[in-house]
Amino acid sequence: MSQHARFEDLVSEYQVMVVRICASYERDRDLARDLAQEAWFAIWRALPAYRAEASLKTFVARIAQFRAISHVARRARQPQREALSTDLVDQEPPPESIAMASAERGSLLAAVQRLPLIYRQPVVLMLEDFSPSEIAALLGLNANVVGVRLNRARGLLRELMQREAS
Amino acid sequence: MNPNEHEEWQAMKIQWKSTSVAEMLMTQQLRWGLRLRMIGSWAWLGLEVAALLLITVLGIIQIAMGQAAVGSLYIVLALVGVGASWWTRRFSLRGASGSLLELVELSLRRARRGIRMAWANYFMTAASIVWVLVLYSSGIGDAQAAYHDGARVAAAMGMFGLYAIGVAVYHAYARRRVRRFVALRAQFAARAEEN
Numbered sequence: 001m002s003q004h005a006r007f008e009d010l011v012s013e014y015q016v017m018v019v020r021i022c023a024s025y026e027r028d029r030d031l032a033r034d035l036a037q038e039a040w041f042a043i044w045r046a047l048p049a050y051r052a053e054a055s056l057k058t059f060v061a062r063i064a065q066f067r068a069i070s071h072v073a074r075r076a077r078q079p080q081r082e083a084l085s086t087d088l089v090d091q092e093p094p095p096e097s098i099a100m101a102s103a104e105r106g107s108l109l110a111a112v113q114r115l116p117l118i119y120r121q122p123v124v125l126m127l128e129d130f131s132p133s134e135i136a137a138l139l140g141l142n143a144n145v146v147g148v149r150l151n152r153a154r155g156l157l158r159e160l161m162q163r164e165a166s
Numbered sequence: 167m168n169p170n171e172h173e174e175w176q177a178m179k180i181q182w183k184s185t186s187v188a189e190m191l192m193t194q195q196l197r198w199g200l201r202l203r204m205i206g207s208w209a210w211l212g213l214e215v216a217a218l219l220l221i222t223v224l225g226i227i228q229i230a231m232g233q234a235a236v237g238s239l240y241i242v243l244a245l246v247g248v249g250a251s252w253w254t255r256r257f258s259l260r261g262a263s264g265s266l267l268e269l270v271e272l273s274l275r276r277a278r279r280g281i282r283m284a285w286a287n288y289f290m291t292a293a294s295i296v297w298v299l300v301l302y303s304s305g306i307g308d309a310q311a312a313y314h315d316g317a318r319v320a321a322a323m324g325m326f327g328l329y330a331i332g333v334a335v336y337h338a339y340a341r342r343r344v345r346r347f348v349a350l351r352a353q354f355a356a357r358a359e360e361n
Contacts, residue, residue: 020182029195108181126175127182154174 007044014060017128018043021061024112024124025068026075039067054137061125062138072117111160119153122146196269203276210283211251218247228307236307243297250286250293254279267351274347280340287333291326298322 015036022035043063050059112123125135132150136143225240257279301313312318 029192108178127179129179151171154171157178158174 003047007047010043010047010056010060011040014057017057018060018064020109021064021124021128022068022071023109024120025072027113035068035071036064038071039064042067058130058134058138061128061130065121065125065138069117069121107161108157111157114160115153115156119149119156122149123153123157126150193269196273200269200273200276207276207279211255214247214251218244218251221247233307236301236311236313239297239301239306243293246293247290250290254282254286270347270350274344274351277340277343277347281337281344284333284337284340288330288337291330291333295323295326298326 018039019032019036022039023032026032026035043060046059046063050056054062112120112127115123121139122132122135122141125138126132130138132146133143135141135150136146139146141149221240221244225237225244227237228234228240229237231237257275298313298319301307302316302319307313
């Protein structure tokens with residue numbers, strides 16, 4: 001399979017996951033999309049070096065995470081800014097049925113975005129169906145540390161979502 | 167991981183996977199936009215109150231100085247301003263629980279209030295012009311007062327003109343926002359019908 005075809009397969013299979021990971025680290029819609037694009041570019045460049053030591057999903061998630069973390073680090077060095085929306089009409093809104101439940105779902109993403117970075121990293125991967133041992137390998141951490149962080153993060157998430165709802 | 171923890175993670179995973187990122191980010195932007203506009207709206211109300219209080223105090227001073235007719239005109243202008251401000255804000259803006267549809271609706275209402283605010287400002291600018299001209303052209307008050315000085319009156323007219331241009335720019339912006347949110351709401355309605 002050519003690299004191009006392989007990459008296309010990856011995009012179709014993991015695009016949503018990459019966007020979700022990026023959105024966990026960047027609240028601005030346009031910047032999150034840019035970040036996802038950057039992550040895909042990095043994946044494209046790294047693809048020839050893929051040696052099947054980990055699954056493709058892990059490979060993609062790792063690069064997306066690294067990109068997101070370096071984006072957060074880069075942004076932390078820059079002054080904060082909040083852009084006002086100027087092109088809402090051009091964006092494709094999802095079906096209304098999804099929109100009706102957005103408050104509930106939104107609170108999870110909003111809560112994840114508020115988590116401290118050390119908790120956010122394992123939580124995002126956990127929510128993307130990685131096992132604690134995979135997360136440990138992916139983040140280069142001890143499995144016990146990941147377990148403790150996930151446990152604390154779960155409590156924080158619950159607290160943040162309750163606060164959001166009240 | 168105990169069964170309760172596992173269940174909680176499973177529930178969150180389902181919720182996470184059903185997240186429409188585009189929608190979520192749009193919701194967040196609307197929330198931020200609404201927060202900023204709410205702060206802006208309070209700040210503007212503060213300026214209006216300060217200006218109207220100043221005019222009232224000046225009117226009272228005029229009356230105390232024996233210029234009852236001039237003082238009354240100040241008070242009338244302040245009352246007109248209070249009326250215009252009330253007209254702009256006569257409908258309260260209800261809060262949105264956080265769903266995208268409610269936020270769009272709230273943004274639309276706020277944008278419509280922006281249009282009313284622009285009309286109220288046109289009206290107040292016109293009322294102020296009439297007020298200045300009435301004071302200038304009538305023989306009431308102190309002949310040496312600023313309101314009988316042609317150059318100052320001309321300068322005031324220039325300021326009113328500039329202010330009106332500013333209001334027109336804001337008016338155009340508010341109209342664009344209304345069109346945008348009406349279109350957004352229509353898109354949701356169309357999607358709901360499709361479903």
